[in-house]
Amino acid sequence: MSTTNSPLRVAVLGSRGKVGREICRAVEAASDMELVASVDAGDAIEALLEANAQAVVDFTHPDVVMDNLDFCVRHGIHAVVGTTGFDDERLATLRGWLEASPATGVLIAPNFSIGAVLMMRFAAQAAPFFDSVEIVELHHPTKADAPSGTARRTAELVAEARRTAGSAPMPDATSTALDGARGADVDGVPVHSVRVRGLVAHQEVILGELGETLTIRHDSLDRAGFGPGVLAGLRAIDDHPGLTVGLEHFLDLP
Amino acid sequence: MSTTNSPLRVAVLGSRGKVGREICRAVEAASDMELVASVDAGDAIEALLEANAQAVVDFTHPDVVMDNLDFCVRHGIHAVVGTTGFDDERLATLRGWLEASPATGVLIAPNFSIGAVLMMRFAAQAAPFFDSVEIVELHHPTKADAPSGTARRTAELVAEARRTAGSAPMPDATSTALDGARGADVDGVPVHSVRVRGLVAHQEVILGELGETLTIRHDSLDRAGFGPGVLAGLRAIDDHPGLTVGLEHFLDLP
Amino acid sequence: MSTTNSPLRVAVLGSRGKVGREICRAVEAASDMELVASVDAGDAIEALLEANAQAVVDFTHPDVVMDNLDFCVRHGIHAVVGTTGFDDERLATLRGWLEASPATGVLIAPNFSIGAVLMMRFAAQAAPFFDSVEIVELHHPTKADAPSGTARRTAELVAEARRTAGSAPMPDATSTALDGARGADVDGVPVHSVRVRGLVAHQEVILGELGETLTIRHDSLDRAGFGPGVLAGLRAIDDHPGLTVGLEHFLDLP
């Protein structure tokens, strides 16, 4: 990526999946990128070399993503990864590989929605200024897990910010309650999971103190919402060699 | 109340309580009413007769409300009652007293907020047209009970409407959940109770089906919100002799 | 439709359009209906007769819908119509045709979203109980008209309900305002049109009086949201001979 102004040569792994197709579309629509290879199950990954790809986007499967990344890092191809299943062991393995290829960057992000990333960041920043913080996440009723991963992560970040600030426990005078009425407790933060037909993926963080509340809400209505976050990752990856976890480190925020 | 156009002569029982004071203010501000007596603990109820009251508003205490109503019904004074604690036995007693005074009307209402009454009514009417219905109620953190009484009542009305319509069970694919994440189950309707400093009293009913949701939200920011409902009760009480439970029967709704 | 329990034989006109495809899918998925013909531009409408269709759904174009309806009414086929462009003259023509075929029903509906229909109905019913009513409609930024047709219709219904009830003008002490700050005035009801990328089609009706507000919000996230309304129209059409304008007349509401 030494030449400036020539479009970034991007390949998409998992290109026929639901998200992969949206990513292909977004890369093709970006004037500063070129989609040079689309690879899915059954295709040879060597296509990346033939196409001279500078960076890949990986939305594949936990079973194959490590092989993909091994190949990319060995060939000095940056990777922006939305595939799930990364535990400490996998991250350590990746760091080892990257030591041998110090100019290569890998971004692992559990969420490529810029709106969701900002919601989590703002919620954690605001939390120490308020007595109470609760989270309501709302999804379609075919979702298997409650709370959502984003809600759990938000609650953990809020709890950590409150611990660091030495916040007092949240006020709650509830003395008579039905089971479940006050939500799931995630690290001390109540989380409520609404499942209603017609919803897609939504979350509200409600922060309150005497006389006022601040509500930060994210609505994700379409998988196309991942596009801008993936493009932001691709644009910044050359400036971030090594392993990065979380899209927020690539956004230019104070 | 034979003379038309002369203002209705109203007395307030519990006139020095938080709600009572608001009611006194509302009656005084209404051009078609006159506040002729304000009675609270320690005052003699005979003041109603001296003041020639045509109707009382009672926001007192479960311990004294039956004595108050006994006195009013015996003297043919209508009563609009927001005091709680009415069970089937008390209602039966009241009906007995009213048989002996057939022109007198008593309205017992658990909620004098017109907005809350409409929210419950609309939620129940809409419920059969949607696959899913969930309730989120949000209150200040000094509230003792969860869910709120209004949320429980709304859930019961929604459940009843769905039963009558033969609605299928709500879709919910949740297979991994933290305790409480999916709210309290009230008659099959999930209810979530948020307690955040700075909130007053709020409720959202979220109804959804394929591709769309309908949300009915009530925000009660001030006890003054009871005023219009109590006035509506007072204005209609002469036309509703006998016992009525629920303000909705006095509102002119289709 | 004399035999009970045999599935209703439905044809879709405009079957290859965006909405038409969703309707075909919804009819096929309904256990009490059978999709017997799919007709679009270039196809012969006589297919309806060959297929022995009992009812059609028409989501075509103002240029062809009258010809379609002429054919259907002459052959005693019910019609549920979402095509736009019906003025008083067209409605009068339709009524004339239907006089000659008194058992046939035609439903013309500007909006088949049950949620939107209920929102409008509830807003009009609630309006007389509140001092203020304003409408905020929120859509994607490629929408050409502001306010939306649904918002205009809602405002008209609210204004009519307030006139009938003799409501006082809404309170508004605004003395210094930028142009446009207080929205468009539709029949005395302020309407605000938000256009933000990522939105689909949303509307909030905010009603308020002393101390409380009632908010009725409709979110339409997907064209699939028309399906249930069209099916409701098809199920009721045999019981509603003649011309009906507006889905609300077919919903079993008090």
Add this chain to the structure above:
Amino acid sequence: MSTTNSPLRVAVLGSRGKVGREICRAVEAASDMELVASVDAGDAIEALLEANAQAVVDFTHPDVVMDNLDFCVRHGIHAVVGTTGFDDERLATLRGWLEASPATGVLIAPNFSIGAVLMMRFAAQAAPFFDSVEIVELHHPTKADAPSGTARRTAELVAEARRTAGSAPMPDATSTALDGARGADVDGVPVHSVRVRGLVAHQEVILGELGETLTIRHDSLDRAGFGPGVLAGLRAIDDHPGLTVGLEHFLDLP
């Protein structure tokens, strides 16, 4: 303020006004402060010296605030000021006075609500990541100005952040519109002003891009909401000599 741990000696100017009373209450309730003087119209400001006040809170009137500040700065008393009416000339005068008393701090803040300050900050930070930003502010109908000062300020900050980031103009295909439907244009940002009885002071900033929206909402339900911001100002004032405009500079934000 050389001694640590002894409570800060605070005086309130404008102590009998609506906000002043809340501030007195908040200072009295704070364990690290002492309310040593309450001054209002007709009282002698020399009471500050007799009470040995270290800092004042001023919620008075544009006509008297400059005299108050002249007195405070001359006597080395810090000031936290919520009174309005500061233009560039007044700020320059203040800076001149402070040069002669370099250890004294004056904080002028148009808004002491921490929630409102965070809303504005987050909106400006997020704005460059989204295609569209619109503001809906909602207030009681006795408010004279539209849009609200907070909405105007938010729009200006959003516009500035978008200019700095080189954001493209917001998408808007509106071709047929009623006057006012698309809100007031504040520096290129549409602002909509809702005035509904029962509301207090609320604002929503809606940011959107392909497939997702982020909404930041602030609800101010009670003047008590100014308390925590004023206390935060008092606690930090000794560390901020000179003139500071805007509470955000005193909050410990990244």
